[in-house]
Amino acid sequence: xxxxxxxxxxxxxxxxxxxxxxxxxxNEIPSPLIDKPxxxxxxxxxxxxxxxxxxxxxxxxxxLFNVWASWCASCRSEHPVLNQLxxxxxxxxxxxxxxxxxEAALGxxxxxxxxxxxxxMDQDGRIGIDWGVYGVPETFVVxxxxxxxxxxxxxxxxxxVQQVFLPLIAKLQAEx
Amino acid sequence: xxxxxxxxxxxxSGMAYAGVEYREFANPEQQAAYENLTSELRCLVCQNQxxxxxxxxxxxxxxxxxxxxxxxxxxxxxxxxxMTERYGDFVLYNPxxxxxxxxxxxxPVVFLLIGLVAVFLFARRKKAAANLHSHAEHGNxxxxxxxxxxxxxxxxxxx
Numbered sequence: 001x002x003x004x005x006x007x008x009x010x011x012x013x014x015x016x017x018x019x020x021x022x023x024x025x026x027n028e029i030p031s032p033l034i035d036k037p038x039x040x041x042x043x044x045x046x047x048x049x050x051x052x053x054x055x056x057x058x059x060x061x062x063x064l065f066n067v068w069a070s071w072c073a074s075c076r077s078e079h080p081v082l083n084q085l086x087x088x089x090x091x092x093x094x095x096x097x098x099x100x101x102x103e104a105a106l107g108x109x110x111x112x113x114x115x116x117x118x119x120x121m122d123q124d125g126r127i128g129i130d131w132g133v134y135g136v137p138e139t140f141v142v143x144x145x146x147x148x149x150x151x152x153x154x155x156x157x158x159x160x161v162q163q164v165f166l167p168l169i170a171k172l173q174a175e176x
Numbered sequence: 177x178x179x180x181x182x183x184x185x186x187x188x189s190g191m192a193y194a195g196v197e198y199r200e201f202a203n204p205e206q207q208a209a210y211e212n213l214t215s216e217l218r219c220l221v222c223q224n225q226x227x228x229x230x231x232x233x234x235x236x237x238x239x240x241x242x243x244x245x246x247x248x249x250x251x252x253x254x255x256x257x258x259m260t261e262r263y264g265d266f267v268l269y270n271p272x273x274x275x276x277x278x279x280x281x282x283x284p285v286v287f288l289l290i291g292l293v294a295v296f297l298f299a300r301r302k303k304a305a306a307n308l309h310s311h312a313e314h315g316n317x318x319x320x321x322x323x324x325x326x327x328x329x330x331x332x333x334x335x
Contacts, residue, residue, distance in 0.1 A: 026223070029263065029266050030264060031264065032260065032261060032263070032264045033261075033262070099233065124237075125233070125234070128234075128237070129238065129241055129262060131262070132262040132263050132264075134220035134221055134234055134263065135220075135221060
C-alpha cells in the first residue's frame with residue numbers, strides 16, 4: 001500500500017513547491033524602508049534647476065514619489081496611468097528623474113504630458129541608492145509625517161491605482 | 177595582418193571584463209576590503225551576480241558608493257549596514273542568521289537529514305526483505321533434503 005502512496009506523496013509535494021515557485025516574484029525585493037522616515041535629500045528641480053526640493057517641504061502632505069527616466073521603457077507604459085492619477089488630485093506626485101539627461105527628460109514630459117507636481121533630478125543616482133531604488137519605475141507612498149508607507153516596484157497599472165494606491169492614499173489623508 | 181588582428185582582439189578582450197574602474201587606494205588593506213565587499217554584495221538588477229561581476233549601472237553606482245565610504249574611513253560593517261538599510265538582507269550574499277532567513281540557512285541541512293533517514297529506512301527494508309527471502313529458501317532446501325534422506329533411508333531399509 002505504502003509503495004503506491006509514496007510516489008503520489010512525492011508528486012504532491014513537488015507540485016505544491018512548483019506551484020508556489022511559479023507565483024513568486026523574485027524580482028520584487030521587499031524594501032526595508034517601509035514604515036521608516038523617508039531618506040532625506042535636497043535636489044534641484046527639473047524645471048527650475050536653481051530651486052531645490054527636500055522631503056521636509058512636503059511635511060503634512062501625502063505624496064507619491066515616482067522614480068522615472070526617459071530611457072526607461074516600462075515608464076512609458078506607466079505614464080498614462082500616472083497622468084490619470086494626477087487628474088484625480090488624490091495626492092501630490094513627486095517625480096525622481098533618475099540618471100537622466102535634463103533635456104531628454106523635459107522632452108519626454110512635453111511629449112507625453114506631465115503628471116508630476118514637481119520633478120527633481122538625480123543624475124548620479126545617489127538619491128536612488130538612499131531610497132533603495134534598483135529598478136525603474138518604482139513608486140513610494142509617503143504619509144503626512146514623512147514616513148514611507150508603501151513601495152511599488154515596476155510600472156503601476158490601473159488596477160494597482162484602484163485597488164492599492166487610492167484606498168491607501170484615502171487612509172493616509174484621513175490620518176493626522 | 178592576421179597577427180595584427182589577433183593582437184587587437186587580445187588587447188580589446190581586457191576591456192570586456194566587467195566592473196573594472198581604475199581606483200586608487202590608500203593602502204592594501206583598503207583595497208582588500210573593497211574587493212571583498214564588492215564580491216559580497218548582490219547586484220539587485222541582475223540578482224545572481226555580485227556588484228564586482230556586474231556591468232549594470234546600478235552595480236557601478238554601488239561600487240562607487242563602497243569606494244567612497246572606504247575613502248571616508250568607514251568599516252566593512254558600516255558599509256554592509258548602509259546597504260542592508262536600503263536594500264534589505266537580500267543585498268548580502270551571506271545574509272545574517274535570523275528568524276526571517278532561518279529557513280534559508282537550516283533548509284539544506286533539513287533536506288540532507290530527510291534524505292539520510294530515507295536512505296537508511298530504504299536500506300534496512302531491503303536488507304530485511306533479503307534476509308527473509310534467503311531464510312525461506314534455505315528452509316525449503318532443508319525440507320527437501322530431509323525428505324530425500326528419509327526416502328533414501330526407507331529404500332535402504334527395504335532392501
